[in-house]
Amino acid sequence: MSEERIGNIRRRLAEEFERHRDEILLVAPFMVAAALGSVFDVFERFANFAEQHEKLELDELFTAMLGAGLAYFVLLIRQRRLLRQALHSRNAAEARADDLIQYDTLTGLASRTALLEAIRRAQDEANDGLLSVLLVDLDRFKPINDSYGHQGGDHVLQAVAQRLLAALPDGATAGRISGDEFACILPHPAGPEAAEAMAARIRTAVAKPIQLRGGMAEISASIGIRTAPGDSCSAEQLLHSAGFARYRAKRFPERGWCHFEAELDHEMRDRAQLEIDMRAGIHRGEFVPYFQPIVDLQTGAIAGFECLARWQHPRRGLIGPNDFIPIAEEAGMIQELAFALLDRACRAARRWPPHMTLSFNISPLQLNDRWLPQRVLRHLCSTGIAPARLIIEVTESRLFGDLPTAKTILESLKNAGVQIALDDFGTGYASLKHLRELRFDRVKIDRSFIGNLDEAENGEIVRAIFRLCRGLGLPTTAEGIETAETAAPLAALGCDYGQGYLYSRPVDAEGALQLAHSSGFAPAASAVAGEIRPPLREAGSAVA
Numbered sequence: 001m002s003e004e005r006i007g008n009i010r011r012r013l014a015e016e017f018e019r020h021r022d023e024i025l026l027v028a029p030f031m032v033a034a035a036l037g038s039v040f041d042v043f044e045r046f047a048n049f050a051e052q053h054e055k056l057e058l059d060e061l062f063t064a065m066l067g068a069g070l071a072y073f074v075l076l077i078r079q080r081r082l083l084r085q086a087l088h089s090r091n092a093a094e095a096r097a098d099d100l101i102q103y104d105t106l107t108g109l110a111s112r113t114a115l116l117e118a119i120r121r122a123q124d125e126a127n128d129g130l131l132s133v134l135l136v137d138l139d140r141f142k143p144i145n146d147s148y149g150h151q152g153g154d155h156v157l158q159a160v161a162q163r164l165l166a167a168l169p170d171g172a173t174a175g176r177i178s179g180d181e182f183a184c185i186l187p188h189p190a191g192p193e194a195a196e197a198m199a200a201r202i203r204t205a206v207a208k209p210i211q212l213r214g215g216m217a218e219i220s221a222s223i224g225i226r227t228a229p230g231d232s233c234s235a236e237q238l239l240h241s242a243g244f245a246r247y248r249a250k251r252f253p254e255r256g257w258c259h260f261e262a263e264l265d266h267e268m269r270d271r272a273q274l275e276i277d278m279r280a281g282i283h284r285g286e287f288v289p290y291f292q293p294i295v296d297l298q299t300g301a302i303a304g305f306e307c308l309a310r311w312q313h314p315r316r317g318l319i320g321p322n323d324f325i326p327i328a329e330e331a332g333m334i335q336e337l338a339f340a341l342l343d344r345a346c347r348a349a350r351r352w353p354p355h356m357t358l359s360f361n362i363s364p365l366q367l368n369d370r371w372l373p374q375r376v377l378r379h380l381c382s383t384g385i386a387p388a389r390l391i392i393e394v395t396e397s398r399l400f401g402d403l404p405t406a407k408t409i410l411e412s413l414k415n416a417g418v419q420i421a422l423d424d425f426g427t428g429y430a431s432l433k434h435l436r437e438l439r440f441d442r443v444k445i446d447r448s449f450i451g452n453l454d455e456a457e458n459g460e461i462v463r464a465i466f467r468l469c470r471g472l473g474l475p476t477t478a479e480g481i482e483t484a485e486t487a488a489p490l491a492a493l494g495c496d497y498g499q500g501y502l503y504s505r506p507v508d509a510e511g512a513l514q515l516a517h518s519s520g521f522a523p524a525a526s527a528v529a530g531e532i533r534p535p536l537r538e539a540g541s542a543v544a
């Protein structure tokens with residue numbers, strides 16, 4: 001027999017002994033007692049003694065005791081078995097709970113708890129040396145979940161986790177801390193630059209399209225970086241401040257990462273408070289529509305109004321949309337906010353002459369919601385506004401990422417009679433492809449071109465846009481007309497509508513109602529001669 005086989009037999013015997021150790025230890029004393037009994041003829045002596053003292057019924061007593069002893073023995077073994085099974089299940093449950101605490105079940109990366117533990121360990125090792133924590137937040141993950149379902153979303157998270165792991169250098173740790181947030185620890189970085197290089201690597205890895213059932217998901221990541229000596233603050237604080245920096249990173253989508261700086265702390269607390277106020281403010285009706293007239297440049301008549309959101313903050317006063325729309329978008333409140341506003345705007349528009357249109361801005365993020373057309377139509381229906389009076393303004397943006405979905409949504413709105421305008425044309429990312437594929441009804445030329453029309457280059461661009469739109473049969477609106485000198489050449493170039501402080505600043509619903517029932521403005525052509533009437537500003541209406 002080979003040594004290997006002998007070794008195997010030994011190992012199996014040892015395993016069997018380990019498995020039945022308790023039973024063996026129980027049986028062994030009996031075996032020893034039986035052996036000793038047979039050596040000293042204990043049974044024979046007992047039999048003789050019992051025979052001689054028949055009256056004591058010792059043999060029956062012995063049989064009864066033996067039976068009871070055997071039954072007890074069997075019971076004992078059974079109990080031990082059950083106990084061992086229970087112990088085994090408890091150990092397995094403990095190990096599983098431990099796994100759950102240590103690992104994220106979906107991606108297999110370290111969990112938040114394990115990650116904090118790893119940060120603490122890295123801090124201990126680093127002492128006053130450096131340590132970097134990177135918080136990686138996926139942009140636009142929610143629309144992917146909405147479009148491809150949770151399975152699609154899970155697949156994206158798993159793919160991102162794999163890419164993170166592949167991008168990390170030796171010694172670094174990656175974990176998932178919640179939904180679409182990941183974090184990486186880079187111990188002993190050569191300096192902040194090492195963390196920046198790693199952030200760039202992670203972003204490149206994440207940006208590669210992910211194949212899903214039903215399409216390709218393209219995703220990007222915003223990364224907050226906190227590099228600090230190991231002994232400077234707690235693990236929670238490190239992670240927290242990397243999270244703050246991540247919000248700042250979202251403002252620089254081209255670079256996509258940002259370091260934590262002390263002043264960020266204050267800014268972020270402020271932002272977090274605004275987010276809380278905003279949730280409450282939507283329910284308290286603090287968000288109100290203001291309206292700016294859109295004027296027919298040839299006749300000076302008011303063709304309609306654009307709804308511009310304002311927040312009547314109880315402590316901070318009137319806040320403009322640039323300060324709260326991005327927060328609403330990031331915090332997932334944009335839909336709720338938009339429909340609260342649309343409702344109020346429609347109720348205001350009901351009091352205008354029926355030919356006047358209501359232009360309403362839609363965030364590009366909302367173009368990922370397949371139910372948007374139904375919701376919009378429901379609001380129109382409940383407020384009694386004909387779909388043909390509504391113009392949805394869509395800002396050109398790289399968030400047109402999911403072009404097919406945006407196209408389906410805009411088509412449904414158009415089929416219901418709603419018009420679609422392309423906002424801020426010339427500033428962003430809308431291409432001729434967008435103009436053709438999304439079949440806009442109108443184009444609004446951004447005010448950055450209008451304000452400086454006399455600059456040769458701007459003039460040339462605006463002329464080119466007019467030519468293009470005329471070719472495509474699209475009416476144009478010029479935004480940001482502040483002076484009569486700007487309005488006249490625009491009208492001469494064939495621009496259809498104009499909007500700007502020359503006519504009126506955005507006013508509240510009362511102000512808009514008065515303007516709507518006024519006789520409008522002088523035609524743009526006569527405006528240069530100084531004939532334009534000053535913007536209407538009635539007592540009691542607020543201007544913003």
Ligand code: C2E
Nearest residue numbers: 307308309320321322325361362363480481482499500501
């Ligand atoms: P926008 O859609 O391009 O709106 C025009 C902006 O230009 C408004 O700023 C308006 O007050 C301003 N404006 C109008 N005429 C003039 C002018 O003659 N000169 C100058 N300098 N500015 C003029 P506002 O109200 O601060 O809105 C900023 C942006 O916020 C809007 O740009 C729009 O993109 C967004 N926004 C406003 N309301 C909403 C909303 O309800 N939902 C969404 N998603 N976005 C909104």
Ligand code: CA
Nearest residue numbers: 306361393423
């Ligand atoms: Ca607009």
Ligand code: CA
Nearest residue numbers: 423424444479
């Ligand atoms: Ca605009």
